[in-house]
Amino acid sequence: MIVDSSKWKHVFKLDPDKEISDESLDRICLSGTDAIIVGGSSGVTFDNTVDLLSRIRGYEVPCVLEVSDSEAIVPGFDLFFIPMVLNAEDPDWILGRHHEAIKEYGAMMDWNEILVEGYVILHADSTAAKITRARTGLSERDVQAYARMAEHLLHLPIFYIEYSGTFGDMDLIRSTKRVLETTRLFYGGGIDGPEKARMAAEAADTIVVGNLIYEDLERALETVQALI
Numbered sequence: 001m002i003v004d005s006s007k008w009k010h011v012f013k014l015d016p017d018k019e020i021s022d023e024s025l026d027r028i029c030l031s032g033t034d035a036i037i038v039g040g041s042s043g044v045t046f047d048n049t050v051d052l053l054s055r056i057r058g059y060e061v062p063c064v065l066e067v068s069d070s071e072a073i074v075p076g077f078d079l080f081f082i083p084m085v086l087n088a089e090d091p092d093w094i095l096g097r098h099h100e101a102i103k104e105y106g107a108m109m110d111w112n113e114i115l116v117e118g119y120v121i122l123h124a125d126s127t128a129a130k131i132t133r134a135r136t137g138l139s140e141r142d143v144q145a146y147a148r149m150a151e152h153l154l155h156l157p158i159f160y161i162e163y164s165g166t167f168g169d170m171d172l173i174r175s176t177k178r179v180l181e182t183t184r185l186f187y188g189g190g191i192d193g194p195e196k197a198r199m200a201a202e203a204a205d206t207i208v209v210g211n212l213i214y215e216d217l218e219r220a221l222e223t224v225q226a227l228i
Protein backbone atom coordinates (compact mmCIF):
# COMPACT_ATOMS: atom_id res chain seq x y z
CA MET A 1 0.00 0.00 0.00
CA ILE A 2 1.35 3.42 -0.95
CA VAL A 3 1.37 5.80 2.02
CA ASP A 4 -0.21 9.23 1.47
CA SER A 5 1.93 12.02 2.94
CA SER A 6 -0.36 14.83 1.81
CA LYS A 7 -2.25 15.11 5.11
CA TRP A 8 0.66 14.89 7.52
CA LYS A 9 0.86 17.70 10.06
CA HIS A 10 3.62 16.40 12.32
CA VAL A 11 6.59 14.14 11.68
CA PHE A 12 9.60 13.10 13.70
CA LYS A 13 12.99 12.88 12.00
CA LEU A 14 15.27 10.19 13.43
CA ASP A 15 18.97 10.29 12.67
CA PRO A 16 20.61 6.88 12.04
CA ASP A 17 23.89 8.40 13.24
CA LYS A 18 22.46 8.99 16.74
CA GLU A 19 21.69 6.52 19.53
CA ILE A 20 18.14 5.99 20.73
CA SER A 21 17.03 3.46 23.34
CA ASP A 22 14.28 0.92 22.63
CA GLU A 23 12.08 2.59 25.22
CA SER A 24 12.45 6.05 23.66
CA LEU A 25 11.89 4.66 20.18
CA ASP A 26 8.75 2.92 21.40
CA ARG A 27 7.38 6.19 22.75
CA ILE A 28 8.19 8.05 19.52
CA CYS A 29 6.57 5.40 17.32
CA LEU A 30 3.43 5.25 19.47
CA SER A 31 3.24 9.03 20.00
CA GLY A 32 0.52 9.67 17.41
CA THR A 33 2.90 11.45 15.02
CA ASP A 34 1.90 11.08 11.37
CA ALA A 35 5.19 9.53 10.27
CA ILE A 36 8.84 8.96 10.99
CA ILE A 37 11.45 10.26 8.58
CA VAL A 38 14.84 8.57 8.80
CA GLY A 39 17.60 10.92 7.73
CA GLY A 40 20.54 13.11 8.60
CA SER A 41 23.12 15.20 6.84
CA SER A 42 26.22 13.25 7.93
CA GLY A 43 27.27 9.84 9.23
CA VAL A 44 24.34 8.04 7.60
CA THR A 45 25.42 4.56 6.43
CA PHE A 46 23.68 1.50 4.99
CA ASP A 47 24.22 -0.38 8.27
CA ASN A 48 22.92 2.27 10.67
CA THR A 49 19.92 2.87 8.37
CA VAL A 50 19.02 -0.86 8.17
CA ASP A 51 19.37 -1.09 11.92
CA LEU A 52 17.00 1.82 12.56
CA LEU A 53 14.48 0.66 9.92
CA SER A 54 14.31 -2.83 11.42
CA ARG A 55 13.58 -1.34 14.84
CA ILE A 56 10.85 1.02 13.53
CA ARG A 57 9.28 -1.65 11.33
CA GLY A 58 7.73 -3.35 14.37
CA TYR A 59 5.29 -0.41 14.56
CA GLU A 60 2.49 0.70 12.28
CA VAL A 61 3.66 4.30 11.89
CA PRO A 62 4.59 5.16 8.26
CA CYS A 63 8.33 5.28 7.78
CA VAL A 64 10.19 7.28 5.14
CA LEU A 65 13.83 7.30 4.14
CA GLU A 66 15.10 10.77 3.29
CA VAL A 67 18.06 9.89 1.10
CA SER A 68 21.22 11.88 1.77
CA ASP A 69 23.81 9.34 0.59
CA SER A 70 23.41 6.91 -2.29
CA GLU A 71 25.46 4.31 -0.37
CA ALA A 72 22.73 4.29 2.28
CA ILE A 73 19.65 3.51 0.18
CA VAL A 74 17.85 0.72 2.01
CA PRO A 75 14.79 -1.01 0.50
CA GLY A 76 11.74 -1.58 2.70
CA PHE A 77 10.63 1.94 3.62
CA ASP A 78 7.06 3.07 2.82
CA LEU A 79 8.34 6.07 0.88
CA PHE A 80 11.61 7.63 -0.20
CA PHE A 81 12.06 11.39 -0.01
CA ILE A 82 14.76 12.79 -2.27
CA PRO A 83 16.05 16.24 -1.31
CA MET A 84 16.93 18.62 -4.11
CA VAL A 85 18.61 21.67 -2.58
CA LEU A 86 17.34 24.54 -4.72
CA ASN A 87 19.62 27.14 -3.11
CA ALA A 88 22.78 24.99 -3.24
CA GLU A 89 25.78 26.66 -4.87
CA ASP A 90 27.19 23.22 -5.57
CA PRO A 91 25.02 21.72 -8.35
CA ASP A 92 25.92 18.24 -7.19
CA TRP A 93 23.19 18.63 -4.52
CA ILE A 94 20.57 19.84 -7.01
CA LEU A 95 20.85 17.09 -9.63
CA GLY A 96 24.39 15.64 -9.72
CA ARG A 97 24.12 13.00 -6.98
CA HIS A 98 20.63 12.20 -8.14
CA HIS A 99 21.87 11.46 -11.64
CA GLU A 100 24.53 9.11 -10.26
CA ALA A 101 22.02 7.31 -8.01
CA ILE A 102 19.47 6.89 -10.80
CA LYS A 103 22.17 5.53 -13.08
CA GLU A 104 22.66 2.82 -10.49
CA TYR A 105 19.13 2.18 -9.21
CA GLY A 106 16.89 3.57 -11.97
CA ALA A 107 15.90 0.21 -13.45
CA MET A 108 14.68 -1.15 -10.11
CA MET A 109 13.00 1.97 -8.74
CA ASP A 110 9.29 2.07 -8.01
CA TRP A 111 8.60 5.70 -8.88
CA ASN A 112 5.30 5.68 -6.96
CA GLU A 113 7.28 5.43 -3.73
CA ILE A 114 9.51 8.39 -4.52
CA LEU A 115 8.77 12.01 -3.67
CA VAL A 116 11.16 14.84 -4.44
CA GLU A 117 11.48 17.61 -1.85
CA GLY A 118 12.51 21.07 -3.07
CA TYR A 119 14.73 22.17 -0.17
CA VAL A 120 15.76 25.67 0.78
CA ILE A 121 18.36 25.59 3.56
CA LEU A 122 18.50 28.82 5.57
CA HIS A 123 20.62 28.17 8.68
CA ALA A 124 24.16 29.02 7.59
CA ASP A 125 25.81 27.12 10.47
CA SER A 126 24.07 23.79 9.84
CA THR A 127 25.94 20.83 8.44
CA ALA A 128 23.47 20.62 5.56
CA ALA A 129 24.15 24.26 4.59
CA LYS A 130 27.91 23.74 4.71
CA ILE A 131 27.88 20.49 2.72
CA THR A 132 25.70 21.89 -0.05
CA ARG A 133 27.19 25.41 0.06
CA ALA A 134 23.67 26.77 0.43
CA ARG A 135 23.04 30.44 -0.32
CA THR A 136 21.41 31.21 3.01
CA GLY A 137 21.11 35.03 2.85
CA LEU A 138 17.86 34.97 0.93
CA SER A 139 15.08 37.56 0.97
CA GLU A 140 11.40 36.72 1.31
CA ARG A 141 10.98 37.22 -2.43
CA ASP A 142 13.87 34.83 -3.13
CA VAL A 143 12.28 32.10 -1.01
CA GLN A 144 8.85 32.68 -2.53
CA ALA A 145 10.39 32.40 -5.98
CA TYR A 146 11.95 29.05 -5.05
CA ALA A 147 8.55 27.92 -3.76
CA ARG A 148 6.88 28.89 -7.03
CA MET A 149 9.64 27.13 -8.96
CA ALA A 150 9.11 24.00 -6.90
CA GLU A 151 5.38 24.03 -7.57
CA HIS A 152 5.02 25.30 -11.10
CA LEU A 153 8.31 24.59 -12.88
CA LEU A 154 9.28 21.36 -11.20
CA HIS A 155 5.87 20.08 -10.01
CA LEU A 156 7.32 18.93 -6.71
CA PRO A 157 4.96 17.60 -4.03
CA ILE A 158 6.99 19.10 -1.16
CA PHE A 159 8.75 22.41 -0.57
CA TYR A 160 10.90 22.14 2.57
CA ILE A 161 12.19 25.19 4.42
CA GLU A 162 15.08 23.86 6.47
CA TYR A 163 16.42 25.75 9.48
CA SER A 164 17.92 22.62 11.08
CA GLY A 165 19.37 23.56 14.49
CA THR A 166 17.66 26.94 14.92
CA PHE A 167 14.10 28.27 14.94
CA GLY A 168 13.30 30.14 11.76
CA ASP A 169 11.38 33.22 10.75
CA MET A 170 7.69 32.32 10.98
CA ASP A 171 6.65 35.40 8.94
CA LEU A 172 8.74 34.00 6.10
CA ILE A 173 7.10 30.58 6.45
CA ARG A 174 3.62 32.14 6.43
CA SER A 175 4.29 34.34 3.42
CA THR A 176 5.82 31.41 1.53
CA LYS A 177 2.78 29.25 2.27
CA ARG A 178 0.58 31.92 0.73
CA VAL A 179 2.19 31.46 -2.70
CA LEU A 180 1.78 27.66 -2.73
CA GLU A 181 -1.40 26.03 -3.97
CA THR A 182 -0.85 22.26 -4.12
CA THR A 183 2.77 21.74 -3.10
CA ARG A 184 3.00 21.05 0.65
CA LEU A 185 5.15 23.28 2.79
CA PHE A 186 7.34 21.39 5.28
CA TYR A 187 9.07 23.35 8.02
CA GLY A 188 11.91 21.98 10.15
CA GLY A 189 14.36 23.57 12.54
CA GLY A 190 14.69 24.39 16.22
CA ILE A 191 11.27 23.25 17.40
CA ASP A 192 12.08 22.85 21.10
CA GLY A 193 8.67 22.20 22.58
CA PRO A 194 4.89 22.55 22.20
CA GLU A 195 4.88 26.36 21.92
CA LYS A 196 7.13 26.49 18.87
CA ALA A 197 5.43 23.40 17.43
CA ARG A 198 2.13 25.27 17.50
CA MET A 199 3.65 28.42 15.96
CA ALA A 200 5.27 26.43 13.16
CA ALA A 201 2.14 24.37 12.54
CA GLU A 202 0.09 27.54 12.13
CA ALA A 203 2.52 28.73 9.46
CA ALA A 204 3.43 25.53 7.56
CA ASP A 205 1.54 22.43 6.42
CA THR A 206 3.83 19.88 8.03
CA ILE A 207 6.31 20.38 10.85
CA VAL A 208 9.42 18.29 11.41
CA VAL A 209 10.90 17.69 14.87
CA GLY A 210 14.45 16.31 14.90
CA ASN A 211 17.13 17.17 17.44
CA LEU A 212 14.66 17.60 20.31
CA ILE A 213 14.08 13.83 20.33
CA TYR A 214 17.68 13.41 21.48
CA GLU A 215 17.77 16.47 23.74
CA ASP A 216 14.48 16.26 25.65
CA LEU A 217 12.22 13.35 24.78
CA GLU A 218 9.34 14.51 27.00
CA ARG A 219 9.17 17.87 25.27
CA ALA A 220 9.50 16.18 21.88
CA LEU A 221 6.44 14.06 22.68
CA GLU A 222 4.56 17.21 23.76
CA THR A 223 4.96 18.62 20.24
CA VAL A 224 2.59 15.92 18.99
CA GLN A 225 -0.04 16.67 21.63
CA ALA A 226 0.29 20.40 20.92
CA LEU A 227 -1.24 19.99 17.49
CA ILE A 228 -4.31 18.02 18.58
Ligand SMILES: CC(C)=CCC/C(C)=C/CC/C(C)=C/CC/C(C)=C/CC/C(C)=C/CC/C(C)=C/CC/C(C)=C/COP(=O)(O)OP(=O)(O)O
Pocket residue numbers: 015039040041042066067068069070073074075080082083084085093094097098099101102105108109110114119126127128129131132162164165210
Ligand atom coordinates in the same frame (compact mmCIF):
# COMPACT_ATOMS: atom_id res chain seq x y z
C1 LIG B 1 15.25 -1.20 -4.53
C2 LIG B 1 15.86 0.06 -4.16
C3 LIG B 1 17.26 0.06 -3.69
C4 LIG B 1 15.12 1.17 -4.25
C5 LIG B 1 15.56 2.50 -3.84
C6 LIG B 1 15.36 3.47 -4.91
C7 LIG B 1 15.70 4.87 -4.50
C8 LIG B 1 15.02 5.49 -3.36
C9 LIG B 1 16.61 5.56 -5.17
C10 LIG B 1 17.00 6.97 -4.87
C11 LIG B 1 17.52 7.65 -6.07
C12 LIG B 1 18.01 9.04 -5.80
C13 LIG B 1 17.60 10.09 -6.77
C14 LIG B 1 18.80 9.32 -4.74
C15 LIG B 1 19.36 10.67 -4.41
C16 LIG B 1 20.78 10.56 -4.05
C17 LIG B 1 21.35 11.71 -3.27
C18 LIG B 1 22.56 11.42 -2.50
C19 LIG B 1 20.80 12.95 -3.29
C20 LIG B 1 21.34 14.11 -2.55
C21 LIG B 1 20.55 14.44 -1.32
C22 LIG B 1 21.02 15.70 -0.67
C23 LIG B 1 20.74 16.95 -1.39
C24 LIG B 1 21.71 15.69 0.50
C25 LIG B 1 22.29 16.89 1.13
C26 LIG B 1 22.06 17.01 2.61
C27 LIG B 1 20.61 17.13 2.93
C28 LIG B 1 19.79 18.20 2.32
C29 LIG B 1 20.07 16.23 3.71
C30 LIG B 1 18.62 16.24 4.01
C31 LIG B 1 18.35 16.01 5.42
C32 LIG B 1 18.79 17.03 6.40
C33 LIG B 1 18.99 18.42 6.01
C34 LIG B 1 18.95 16.62 7.62
C35 LIG B 1 19.40 17.51 8.73
O1 LIG B 1 20.39 16.85 9.21
P1 LIG B 1 21.01 16.89 10.66
O2 LIG B 1 21.71 15.59 10.80
O3 LIG B 1 19.98 17.24 11.66
O4 LIG B 1 22.14 17.94 10.50
P2 LIG B 1 22.36 19.45 10.77
O5 LIG B 1 21.28 19.98 11.65
O6 LIG B 1 23.69 19.50 11.45
O7 LIG B 1 22.40 20.10 9.42
Ligand SMILES: O=P(O)(O)OC[C@@H](O)CO
Pocket residue numbers: 013162163164165166187188189190191208209210211212
Ligand atom coordinates in the same frame (compact mmCIF):
# COMPACT_ATOMS: atom_id res chain seq x y z
O1 LIG C 1 16.71 18.94 14.17
P1 LIG C 1 15.79 20.13 14.09
O2 LIG C 1 16.43 21.44 14.37
O3 LIG C 1 14.53 19.88 14.87
O4 LIG C 1 15.34 20.19 12.53
C1 LIG C 1 14.47 19.23 12.02
C2 LIG C 1 14.73 18.92 10.57
O5 LIG C 1 14.28 19.94 9.73
C3 LIG C 1 16.14 18.54 10.27
O6 LIG C 1 16.24 18.14 8.94
Ligand SMILES: [Mg+2]
Pocket residue numbers: 015040164210211
Ligand atom coordinates in the same frame (compact mmCIF):
# COMPACT_ATOMS: atom_id res chain seq x y z
MG1 LIG D 1 19.42 16.74 13.30
